[in-house]
Amino acid sequence: MNSAIRNGLGYTTLALMIAALFMVFDYVPPEAEQGIAQLIFYFHVPLAWVAFASFGIVAIAGIFYLWLGDQLWDDLGYAAAETGMVFCTLMIVAGSIWAKPIWGTWWTWDSRLTTTFILWLMYCGYLMLRASADDTPQVARFAAVLGIVAVLDVPIVIASVRLWRTIHPAVLVTKQGGHGLEDPRMVATLMVCLAAFTALWAWLLMLRFMQLRTRSRMGTLAVRIAFANAAASDSK
Amino acid sequence: MSAPVVETHSLAKTYGLALVLRDVGLRLLSGAGAFVIGGNGAGKSTLLRILAGLEAPSGGHALVFGQDTRKLAARYRRRIGVMAHQSFLYPNLTARENLEFFAELYSLTEPRASADRWLSTIGLADVADARVRTFSRGMEQRLSAARAMIAEPALLLLDEPFASLDHDGAEIVAALIRGAIERGAAVIATAHAVPEIEGVEFAVYEISRGRLAEPAPKEEVRRGSRIRSLLGR
Amino acid sequence: MSGFAAVLRKDLRLELRSGESTLALLALSMLVLVVLVFALDSARLRSVDVAAGALWVAMVFAGMLGANRALLAERDNGAIRGLLLSPLDPGTLFAAKLAAALIFMAVAEVGAVILMVLFFNLEFDQSIARLAPILALGAIGFSALATLLSAITGRTRGGDMLLPILAVPIFVPALIAGVKASAAALGGAPLSSMGDWLRIMIAFDVLFVTAGYLLFELVVGED
Numbered sequence: 001m002n003s004a005i006r007n008g009l010g011y012t013t014l015a016l017m018i019a020a021l022f023m024v025f026d027y028v029p030p031e032a033e034q035g036i037a038q039l040i041f042y043f044h045v046p047l048a049w050v051a052f053a054s055f056g057i058v059a060i061a062g063i064f065y066l067w068l069g070d071q072l073w074d075d076l077g078y079a080a081a082e083t084g085m086v087f088c089t090l091m092i093v094a095g096s097i098w099a100k101p102i103w104g105t106w107w108t109w110d111s112r113l114t115t116t117f118i119l120w121l122m123y124c125g126y127l128m129l130r131a132s133a134d135d136t137p138q139v140a141r142f143a144a145v146l147g148i149v150a151v152l153d154v155p156i157v158i159a160s161v162r163l164w165r166t167i168h169p170a171v172l173v174t175k176q177g178g179h180g181l182e183d184p185r186m187v188a189t190l191m192v193c194l195a196a197f198t199a200l201w202a203w204l205l206m207l208r209f210m211q212l213r214t215r216s217r218m219g220t221l222a223v224r225i226a227f228a229n230a231a232a233s234d235s236k
Numbered sequence: 237m238s239a240p241v242v243e244t245h246s247l248a249k250t251y252g253l254a255l256v257l258r259d260v261g262l263r264l265l266s267g268a269g270a271f272v273i274g275g276n277g278a279g280k281s282t283l284l285r286i287l288a289g290l291e292a293p294s295g296g297h298a299l300v301f302g303q304d305t306r307k308l309a310a311r312y313r314r315r316i317g318v319m320a321h322q323s324f325l326y327p328n329l330t331a332r333e334n335l336e337f338f339a340e341l342y343s344l345t346e347p348r349a350s351a352d353r354w355l356s357t358i359g360l361a362d363v364a365d366a367r368v369r370t371f372s373r374g375m376e377q378r379l380s381a382a383r384a385m386i387a388e389p390a391l392l393l394l395d396e397p398f399a400s401l402d403h404d405g406a407e408i409v410a411a412l413i414r415g416a417i418e419r420g421a422a423v424i425a426t427a428h429a430v431p432e433i434e435g436v437e438f439a440v441y442e443i444s445r446g447r448l449a450e451p452a453p454k455e456e457v458r459r460g461s462r463i464r465s466l467l468g469r
Numbered sequence: 470m471s472g473f474a475a476v477l478r479k480d481l482r483l484e485l486r487s488g489e490s491t492l493a494l495l496a497l498s499m500l501v502l503v504v505l506v507f508a509l510d511s512a513r514l515r516s517v518d519v520a521a522g523a524l525w526v527a528m529v530f531a532g533m534l535g536a537n538r539a540l541l542a543e544r545d546n547g548a549i550r551g552l553l554l555s556p557l558d559p560g561t562l563f564a565a566k567l568a569a570a571l572i573f574m575a576v577a578e579v580g581a582v583i584l585m586v587l588f589f590n591l592e593f594d595q596s597i598a599r600l601a602p603i604l605a606l607g608a609i610g611f612s613a614l615a616t617l618l619s620a621i622t623g624r625t626r627g628g629d630m631l632l633p634i635l636a637v638p639i640f641v642p643a644l645i646a647g648v649k650a651s652a653a654a655l656g657g658a659p660l661s662s663m664g665d666w667l668r669i670m671i672a673f674d675v676l677f678v679t680a681g682y683l684l685f686e687l688v689v690g691e692d
Contacts, residue, residue, distance in 0.1 A: 121634075125635040
């Protein structure tokens, strides 16, 4: 069943990605002001959505793990963190590539990039926590608590960064958002890109999740082997 | 007949591929004492840790005061005293300050008076104001025993209470255990070999390869003999 | 609540006993200010903004040291297990550790404020008084966050390095709000003009004190 989902997602991703690439590079007209660099926008926005969504999954999986105690939720959270980290990094890189031609600088502290950077740091923290300890239920609990605490913080981060940037607009130019897309072709392209990246994310998440599940099941198997061995050596 | 203070059914515990405890079943009523003996790594400490609620069993369950050990409410924890290999004492506090702190933690009405009383019982009254950091292992062990019993708990879980004790220290701790049992507390203690405590009868269980052997017949525990030191066994 | 008082009193007593190391740590957090004065020395930068920033850097530094120490005392002889086995409620233990970290941070803050006024040529006047509630809000939030996180980092291999990595990104909103409000206060603005910043800090504090109180039992203790 899981393999079917995984493979299905794989093929869907492939199809959507091909469509997305075609639309971005051949179909949609570049925006008048910014020129060809603006095309990054069609990657940037989906990457952002996926990075944040992944983070949300980390937290929700954490809650379920603490509540139900099933290792499955911990595996999901860990997989979501690793996957989300990848897309978050890509988003920051994309943002940087966009910033250079538009503002002439490799980085800018506008509200969205700043918030994403903070998110990226939180991902780093979560992954470093997991890397610095063995895989025990205790560490899984730590990670779950960290994920929950970080996600609860995100709205406050967004609010404070936005407030921070509205007070100092002279430092930078506020970025154009996903709104005000006049041409319907732009909207269509964006939609397809969103779908493509979501599919890619879901597929990678599934792959990693299944890997972690296998590893966890081996742990449960170890317990059963221990019992079986003991029982066998009893009946000497 | 009152409900058992401690009860386990088919208790099992694994660490990775090692099965440390299996199919452990025991019952202990108030005013009863049990010694669990076995070699190093036999699983004695693991059993106590599960009973104290510090670890969760891998199979079966353990009940203390009729409650699952994994989720003991505060009012039950108040009635349990634990001695472990670590003393739980603060090295930079004095003996008296340590006992006072635990007395307060367990909501005793007169923490200072209780602390002083126990200090003289265990023979540490003259070093009451010395920091625990300066104590010998034997003195620390005695203080740890007092810490475990200061709230006069209904259940005592003692992991090798006689370790590192000389003859006098062992007598003191033995007297404390006897006093607790006479008070009606239930006591489970671990040791390498069967101790003998004057005036008290203990059930003796042996752990080997994770299994608990049936309690030894009463005749094997001689009454009225002096306590033997366990050092060197 | 006798447990809260007992634990706090014990921690303060232990802290005072440890003598030089407490003073050394406080001094260290203030040396940060000295470094910043030289590092940021420029007539172009408005004094008040730089002063506020330097103050908060020193505060965060002190906060991390303080929270770490509050839980460090429980490592000897497995004392934390003694606490967990006792009837003490884990939430109450969190509150006591939070209070200890807060006291440490408050002492450091007082010293840092005095040094800041001296180093940045400010005045001991109304503006400093207006600074107090802002710093208090910041200290509460950071102490709560750091206490909760140091229960985690204290038991993993990353140890002391991991605490700032986890704490700083999460603390960013309160940091932004705190620095902005502090700079405004030092510049003479009344507290009423900083409503937005203060609201952010209050939200942060409520969130993390509550989260810490509820989640502490999951991260402290052994399995």
